[in-house]
Amino acid sequence: MHQREFARDDTYIKWQLGLGFAALFLGILMGLFQGLDRMGIDLYKYVGLKSYYQGLTIHGVLNVLVFTTAFNGAFLPYVTMRSLKRPMAIKGGSAIAFFLMLVGVLLAAWKILDNSSTVLFTFYPPLQGHPLFYLGLVLVVVSSWVTFLNILLTTRAWKQDHPGEPLPLQAFISLVTYIMWFIASLGVAIEVLVLILPWSLGIVEKTDPQLARTFFWLTGHPIVYFWLLPAYLSWYTMLPKQVGGKILSDPLVRLVFILFLLLSTPVGFHHQYTDPGVPAGWKAMHALLTFSVFFPSMITAYSVVASLEIGGRKAGGKGLFGWIWKLPWGDPVVTTQLLAGLGFFLGGVSGLINASYNINMVVHNTAFVPGHFHLTIGTAVTLTAMGIMYWLLPALTGKKLWGRGLALANAWLWFLGVLIFSRGQMAGGLEGMPRRTWMATATYLQFMETWDIPNKMTAVGGALMFLGGMAFFAVMVGTLFFSRERAKVEMPTAEAIIGPEKGSPLFTKRLDVWTVVAIVLVLIAYVPYLVNYLGDAAFVATGQRVW
Amino acid sequence: MPIERSERLFINLSILMLVIFFIAVLVSAFIGGLQVPAPAGTIDPAAINQTAPFDNPGVRELVPGKRYEVVMIAQTWAFIPGEIRVPAGSEVTFRITSRDVIHGFEITGKNANVMLIPGQISLVKVKFDKPGEHYIICHEYCGIGHQTMYAKIIVEPAPQAAK
Ligand code: HEM
Ligand SMILES: [Cu+2]
Ligand SMILES: [Cu+2]
Numbered sequence: 001m002h003q004r005e006f007a008r009d010d011t012y013i014k015w016q017l018g019l020g021f022a023a024l025f026l027g028i029l030m031g032l033f034q035g036l037d038r039m040g041i042d043l044y045k046y047v048g049l050k051s052y053y054q055g056l057t058i059h060g061v062l063n064v065l066v067f068t069t070a071f072n073g074a075f076l077p078y079v080t081m082r083s084l085k086r087p088m089a090i091k092g093g094s095a096i097a098f099f100l101m102l103v104g105v106l107l108a109a110w111k112i113l114d115n116s117s118t119v120l121f122t123f124y125p126p127l128q129g130h131p132l133f134y135l136g137l138v139l140v141v142v143s144s145w146v147t148f149l150n151i152l153l154t155t156r157a158w159k160q161d162h163p164g165e166p167l168p169l170q171a172f173i174s175l176v177t178y179i180m181w182f183i184a185s186l187g188v189a190i191e192v193l194v195l196i197l198p199w200s201l202g203i204v205e206k207t208d209p210q211l212a213r214t215f216f217w218l219t220g221h222p223i224v225y226f227w228l229l230p231a232y233l234s235w236y237t238m239l240p241k242q243v244g245g246k247i248l249s250d251p252l253v254r255l256v257f258i259l260f261l262l263l264s265t266p267v268g269f270h271h272q273y274t275d276p277g278v279p280a281g282w283k284a285m286h287a288l289l290t291f292s293v294f295f296p297s298m299i300t301a302y303s304v305v306a307s308l309e310i311g312g313r314k315a316g317g318k319g320l321f322g323w324i325w326k327l328p329w330g331d332p333v334v335t336t337q338l339l340a341g342l343g344f345f346l347g348g349v350s351g352l353i354n355a356s357y358n359i360n361m362v363v364h365n366t367a368f369v370p371g372h373f374h375l376t377i378g379t380a381v382t383l384t385a386m387g388i389m390y391w392l393l394p395a396l397t398g399k400k401l402w403g404r405g406l407a408l409a410n411a412w413l414w415f416l417g418v419l420i421f422s423r424g425q426m427a428g429g430l431e432g433m434p435r436r437t438w439m440a441t442a443t444y445l446q447f448m449e450t451w452d453i454p455n456k457m458t459a460v461g462g463a464l465m466f467l468g469g470m471a472f473f474a475v476m477v478g479t480l481f482f483s484r485e486r487a488k489v490e491m492p493t494a495e496a497i498i499g500p501e502k503g504s505p506l507f508t509k510r511l512d513v514w515t516v517v518a519i520v521l522v523l524i525a526y527v528p529y530l531v532n533y534l535g536d537a538a539f540v541a542t543g544q545r546v547w
Numbered sequence: 548m549p550i551e552r553s554e555r556l557f558i559n560l561s562i563l564m565l566v567i568f569f570i571a572v573l574v575s576a577f578i579g580g581l582q583v584p585a586p587a588g589t590i591d592p593a594a595i596n597q598t599a600p601f602d603n604p605g606v607r608e609l610v611p612g613k614r615y616e617v618v619m620i621a622q623t624w625a626f627i628p629g630e631i632r633v634p635a636g637s638e639v640t641f642r643i644t645s646r647d648v649i650h651g652f653e654i655t656g657k658n659a660n661v662m663l664i665p666g667q668i669s670l671v672k673v674k675f676d677k678p679g680e681h682y683i684i685c686h687e688y689c690g691i692g693h694q695t696m697y698a699k700i701i702v703e704p705a706p707q708a709a710k
């Protein structure tokens with residue numbers, strides 16, 4: 001149904017997915033290089049890159065800035081259209097979003113590849129990249145704002161046609177995700193537009209790195225929820241259907257996403273526990289708020305596992321754990337997501353360590369941190385996105401998925417790989433191994449025997465992840481070019497045992513109220529600090545190109 | 548909100564867990580004395596050489612054998628001073644700032660961790676109980692030589708006389 005009306009948007013959704021996954025492809029290729037660097041194998045020189053850090057900039061920018069934004073900007077509009085049964089409200093909106101993203105990515109890539117912007121994906125001043133690098137990133141963000149506006153207007157139009165009805169759950173989640181992201185992205189927008197661009201263009205000479213970091217992390221924490229919420233959307237509302245289960249309670253799911261909207265933005269200072277320019281009191285307050293984000297994640301763990309259990313028991317699973325083996329492990333769409341969820345559990349636990357106000361001092365900026373986030377973003381999110389592609393690509397192209405065995409190999413290789421990789425990184429971090437370091441040439445490596453095994457685990461685990469990734473791309477290419485059979489695949493949408501009409505309207509219908517509350521919370525969490533800081537801001541740092 | 552019984556139980560357990568975590572953190576911070584870094588003043592990186600105490604980096608003895616201060620400058624790609632000797636049993640306050648880009652400061656085998664941000668002064672206190680060697684490692688990407696940026700701390704056996 002509606003295929004014809006959707007076609008206009010679908011074209012650009014496909015292109016945007018193509019762009020996102022092309023970024024991921026190059027991103028994980030650099031990941032392989034970084035892993036092998038830990039065994040002294042230098043592949044950079046063969047591909048014309050000047051240094052490990054140039055590769056790391058590519059890895060960070062392409063994986064977590066481009067891939068995620070492009071994937072969300074394709075997947076969530078797709079979900080919104082199917083769930084509301086109407087095309088996107090802005091004619092040409094999907095096209096504008098795609099072209100903004102394309103131009104942005106090309107600009108940033110150009111300035112990374114000419115080695116003028118080896119500033120890593122966090123681009124902390126006073127490291128100073130080329131102005132076009134920052135402009136490119138700005139365009140990527142602006143593209144995401146276009147998508148936000150488009151989703152907002154589409155849901156608005158639906159509401160006018162359906163007065164008094166709650167939005168269908170999947171559209172609701174898509175909208176909440178983008179509202180959250182829009183609020184969150186203002187931090188980095190201010191950082192780049194006000195502090196960085198004029199300074200990198202030479203209009204102002206000096207900048208304040210501490211202030212820039214504060215704006216960066218205002219966005220930098222919630223951005224991880226922007227990455228994560230689409231995976232949650234799939235786990236909550238699609239996976240139950242894919243395993244033959246049901247959503248427990250639709251209103252509870254909405255509550256969880258509202259909690260993410262409220263709690264994920266005002267916690268950025270927990271990335272700055274060790275910054276000298278932030279008073280300890282603010283850090284403690286953000287620590288408290290950070291722990292509370294754990295709460296909706298706990299509910300998610302419970303609800304998602306419970307809806308899986310319904311599916312497993314229906315298939316004949318008995319006993320406390322017997323249902324687990326009855327889940328459709330032969331289906332790559334399911335296996336990727338189950339393993340992603342398992343990885344997320346481990347990642348979440350390690351995240352509590354990072355979040356802990358003072359325990360953080362043991363691991364801050366050590367290899368422990370990449371150990372943590374390759375389980376979360378690198379696996380929970382990425383592997384879920386791959387699993388989504390296993391039904392989305394057939395849905396978009398009408399071609400049957402090609403290479404099911406390879407797709408299963410993708411899931412298991414990646415999962416096994418990341419377990420080894422992250423174990424290595426975390427163990428190294430606890431032994432003081434710094435992150436973002438060109439390990440093979442580190443002059444202190446000789447003194448650190450305890451890093452030996454961690455480095456090898458990073459390399460071996462990373463190589464396995466890379467192989468898993470290649471299996472994924474083989475399946476994508478195979479489906480596009482070699483798949484002969486047609487398939488008719490629809491977006492999976494699970495039923496809820498308790499429907500939205502049972503929930504209080506405040507939670508199921510009033511997103512506007514929660515948006516205002518979210519903004520107020522951000523203001524409370526930042527404005528007093530900023531007012532106080534700006535009193536003696538230190539605009540003292542000149543730009544440096546030291547690579 | 549219609550919620551199942553087991554679900555409610557789980558939600559309550561989660562809340563309880565959060566409360567316990569947070570109390571644990573507060574206890575370790577305010578009773579155990581494990582504190583995160585806090586503001587210790589600002590400085591103009593261009594004027595480091597003329598600003599006390601950074602005009603004279605090095606180790607200072609405050610209470611012989613017991614308390615020391617290390618005034619340190621981080622710059623691409625070295626810590627100044629690059630080698631520090633203190634006796635076992637001493638408490639050392641590091642007062643550090645950066646001359647150019649953001650650097651990191653972390654001591655292997657210790658809970659000492661702070662960012663070094665141009666314009667800001669960072670303060671870390673560390674107790675060295677046992678003789679041995681530690682490394683101060685720059686843990687924030689600071690350019691092409693980031694992986695060569697470290698300093699060494701030699702903790703010497705406590706001299707008899709100082710006891
Ligand atoms: C084959 C798969 C992958 C491998 C082998 C790999 C490996 C690595 C390694 C070795 C590092 C460097 C750590 C350091 O120098 O501190 C790293 C950093 C990083 N990785 Fe991956 N990675 C992979 C996939 C991914 C994916 C899928 C994502 C996200 C979607 C991701 C996000 C990141 C980020 C954000 C960093 C930090 C960059 C920075 O600190 O500037 N990685 N990865
Ligand atoms: Cu450094
Ligand atoms: Cu460094």
